[in-house]
Amino acid sequence: MNPDPMLRQMRLRLWLAAALPAVLVMLVLLVLFVQRHSFELLQAQQHQAQAVAKQLASQAEFALFAADVQTLQRLAGATKDSDDDLVAVALRAANGHFQAGAGRFGAQLPDFSGNRVHLNGDRLWVIYEVRSQLMAVDDPLAAGLLESGVAESVVLGYVALEYDLSALQRSSRQLLLWALAATGLALVLAALLSALIASSVTRPVAHISDVVRRIGGGQLQARADVERCGPMAQLASGINRMASQVAVTQEELMQQVQQATDELRLQKLEAERTARTDGLTGLLRRRAFIELAEAEIQRSLRYEDPLSFIMFDVDHFKFINDNHGHPCGDAALVHLAELLREQMRDSDLPCRWGGEEFVVLLPRTSADVARHAAERIRSHFEANPVRWKDRSLRVTASFGVAAFDARDISLSSMVARADTALYRAKRNGRNRVEVAEGGFAAGLEQPTA
Numbered sequence: 001m002n003p004d005p006m007l008r009q010m011r012l013r014l015w016l017a018a019a020l021p022a023v024l025v026m027l028v029l030l031v032l033f034v035q036r037h038s039f040e041l042l043q044a045q046q047h048q049a050q051a052v053a054k055q056l057a058s059q060a061e062f063a064l065f066a067a068d069v070q071t072l073q074r075l076a077g078a079t080k081d082s083d084d085d086l087v088a089v090a091l092r093a094a095n096g097h098f099q100a101g102a103g104r105f106g107a108q109l110p111d112f113s114g115n116r117v118h119l120n121g122d123r124l125w126v127i128y129e130v131r132s133q134l135m136a137v138d139d140p141l142a143a144g145l146l147e148s149g150v151a152e153s154v155v156l157g158y159v160a161l162e163y164d165l166s167a168l169q170r171s172s173r174q175l176l177l178w179a180l181a182a183t184g185l186a187l188v189l190a191a192l193l194s195a196l197i198a199s200s201v202t203r204p205v206a207h208i209s210d211v212v213r214r215i216g217g218g219q220l221q222a223r224a225d226v227e228r229c230g231p232m233a234q235l236a237s238g239i240n241r242m243a244s245q246v247a248v249t250q251e252e253l254m255q256q257v258q259q260a261t262d263e264l265r266l267q268k269l270e271a272e273r274t275a276r277t278d279g280l281t282g283l284l285r286r287r288a289f290i291e292l293a294e295a296e297i298q299r300s301l302r303y304e305d306p307l308s309f310i311m312f313d314v315d316h317f318k319f320i321n322d323n324h325g326h327p328c329g330d331a332a333l334v335h336l337a338e339l340l341r342e343q344m345r346d347s348d349l350p351c352r353w354g355g356e357e358f359v360v361l362l363p364r365t366s367a368d369v370a371r372h373a374a375e376r377i378r379s380h381f382e383a384n385p386v387r388w389k390d391r392s393l394r395v396t397a398s399f400g401v402a403a404f405d406a407r408d409i410s411l412s413s414m415v416a417r418a419d420t421a422l423y424r425a426k427r428n429g430r431n432r433v434e435v436a437e438g439g440f441a442a443g444l445e446q447p448t449a
């Protein structure tokens, strides 16, 4: 997985923060070390050259005094052979009258005067005075004067040496290369170590930021692995606690929302039920009934199924109200609705049409079957009186039955025909069933009470 740009930058900065000081320290140490080493080598070479010059001067003192060129030549040759880096040796008289030497000087020598060390590129020259101590050898007075500084020794001549420093410089360069190689290796190790440190810091950050991103994206069960977070373990466990808290809160909120939704749904269902059903009897209200009945009529027309309609009205209901009170009338209506339900099929649609008037729609039912159903209801009413205050009141109803046929253009025309049949039943003595004309054979209209 590619780390995001922020983490890449953080890793790079940490890496630089850890590696840069190491690089700088290494470079400074390297420069100091090489400089110091070269300087010390040169110093040592100079000291050695001066010591050689001094020793040669002391050996050449007699020969110079005696102008013994042969001995001087021998001394110069032996000195030159004693050191590979010594390329030329010269012994010269102070007055310049004679000179002996070995090897060739690379360039014009500086003036022969005093004790001097001169550096020119890869060449080192040493000029050393040969002073005479000879006068003091047999003369204690002269020796005392020389020692006290009152008398000066005489310059007999000069020793000149030329050293080739190229080997020394080569070894310095080699040392520099080795030091550079060692520094390079150390830098690589430092870089690796820094990368390791940077990654040990950014890995927990990457892990924690991934977890936070997942939690933000809705995965509330995502948790940081505290073991993997090292120095950021405390931050990781804090985020875990926060995520748990958020998850609990979200769960509670969801439960509350679910509860509120359920309550609303129940309230809506209850409101719909209340709007559709009659509060007293629990039967359908007229408007809800009409909606369902219209749909049934369409279905019956499409499939050419028979459809019938019963309408009934309680007989002398005003009398019940007037003589036993309105609550008794209500109880009678509830009782009749209950009796009606007992006689209905599940597919039938009973309805309180209004006041003490009821209707029933009977899908897939012919007028003949509907008439028998009405008769059954009527006799059920008659056989089951209303109980009111220890009294038993016989309550009857008059029925009109109509079947939907080709002449009906709507529900209302069928209702009108059933209504007509119902009032015929009233006129004909009540507590009886009448079938409307058109939907049924006239011969079937017969009194039932």
Ligand SMILES: Nc1nc2c(ncn2[C@@H]2O[C@H](COP(=O)(O)OP(=O)(O)OP(=O)(O)O)[C@@H](O)[C@H]2O)c(=O)[nH]1
Pocket: 313, 314, 315, 316, 317, 318, 319, 321, 325, 326, 327, 328, 329, 330, 333, 354, 355, 356, 426, 430
């Ligand atoms: N208790 C009660 N009475 C109602 C309710 N709805 C209508 N009524 C009464 O029912 C009575 C109907 O009386 P009418 O229309 O004269 O008919 P009836 O007395 O049943 O006489 P017929 O229908 O000719 O047999 C009225 O007194 C209305 O007040 C109701 O919900 N509860």
